Amino acid sequence: MIYKEGEIIFESAPFCTSLNYEKKGRYCDYCFKERNKLFECQNCHLMFYCNRNCEEFNSIHKFECRAFSEISKHQYPNERLQNASIILFLRILIKIKLDDSVIGEEIDQFNNLSDEFDKLKNDKEKIEKMTLFINNIELIMGSQFISKFTSDEIISNFGKMVLHQFEIKDQNIAIGMGIYLKPSKNLKHSCEPNSKVFFNGNKLYVKAERLILNNEDPTISFCDLKLSDSERKKFLKTHFYFECNCPRCSGINKEQVIFF
Numbered sequence: 001m002i003y004k005e006g007e008i009i010f011e012s013a014p015f016c017t018s019l020n021y022e023k024k025g026r027y028c029d030y031c032f033k034e035r036n037k038l039f040e041c042q043n044c045h046l047m048f049y050c051n052r053n054c055e056e057f058n059s060i061h062k063f064e065c066r067a068f069s070e071i072s073k074h075q076y077p078n079e080r081l082q083n084a085s086i087i088l089f090l091r092i093l094i095k096i097k098l099d100d101s102v103i104g105e106e107i108d109q110f111n112n113l114s115d116e117f118d119k120l121k122n123d124k125e126k127i128e129k130m131t132l133f134i135n136n137i138e139l140i141m142g143s144q145f146i147s148k149f150t151s152d153e154i155i156s157n158f159g160k161m162v163l164h165q166f167e168i169k170d171q172n173i174a175i176g177m178g179i180y181l182k183p184s185k186n187l188k189h190s191c192e193p194n195s196k197v198f199f200n201g202n203k204l205y206v207k208a209e210r211l212i213l214n215n216e217d218p219t220i221s222f223c224d225l226k227l228s229d230s231e232r233k234k235f236l237k238t239h240f241y242f243e244c245n246c247p248r249c250s251g252i253n254k255e256q257v258i259f260f
């Protein structure tokens with residue numbers, strides 16, 4: 001495929017999302033659109049929607065709503081529920097074990113995402129973070145929920161989350177995070193990417209930033225491109241466990257590519 005500059009390469013609906021706590025009441029918890037008026041979930045009062053349709057489409061919430069309302073009854077502030085990453089992890093676990101409205105194909109695609117299991121298992125810092133997340137999820141959902149997962153399953157799903165989550169932005173402001181299967185499967189990193197991700201509500205779009213030719217794969221950047229070569233390398237190694245061999249990191253500049 002050839003893509004012209006500015007062309008949309010593909011779009012993707014989310015596998016699951018989590019709205020940042022400070023955006024609640026301003027953005028719909030389902031479609032991530034900013035609204036002047038939203039109505040709240042009548043049970044937990046922690047989810048806000050444009051209308052009944054958005055509430056209904058957000059089918060995952062029925063598995064967490066009762067637990068959320070118990071916590072919001074007994075505790076204030078709901079620190080545990082204010083961490084969007086913990087809620088994202090909870091929703092991944094719900095989706096793969098409890099939510100049978102998810103089609104098999106989607107679950108297969110999620111299960112096929114890379115998790116860097118062996119590297120993650122020996123990464124003390126990430127395992128500590130995962131343990132903190134799981135302890136909080138256990139306090140929200142109860143130990144029966146957590147007991148449905150083996151420790152290897154928890155590590156694998158945590159790995160999939162940290163490697164594949166996208167920060168959802170409205171213009172340039174972060175409003176939440178989400179897992180999107182299509183880009184996670186189809187896009188590789190480059191420090192000189194030819195494409196860019198943007199959002200409209202909860203929908204992710206990948207757009208060609210320049211002409212992309214037949215023999216090229218669309219690439220996006222997983223890191224801040226303003227960082228120096230060594231900073232980028234370090235970041236990618238720490239967060240994504242790979243050595244970047246993109247043209248920019250290997251010191252091949254454009255002229256060399258074109259003329260030699």
Ligand SMILES: [Zn+2]
Pocket residue numbers: 028029030031032033049050051054
């Ligand atoms: Zn909505």
Ligand SMILES: [Zn+2]
Pocket residue numbers: 041042043044045046047061065066068
């Ligand atoms: Zn609710």
Ligand SMILES: [Zn+2]
Pocket residue numbers: 190191192244245246247248249250
């Ligand atoms: Zn690179």
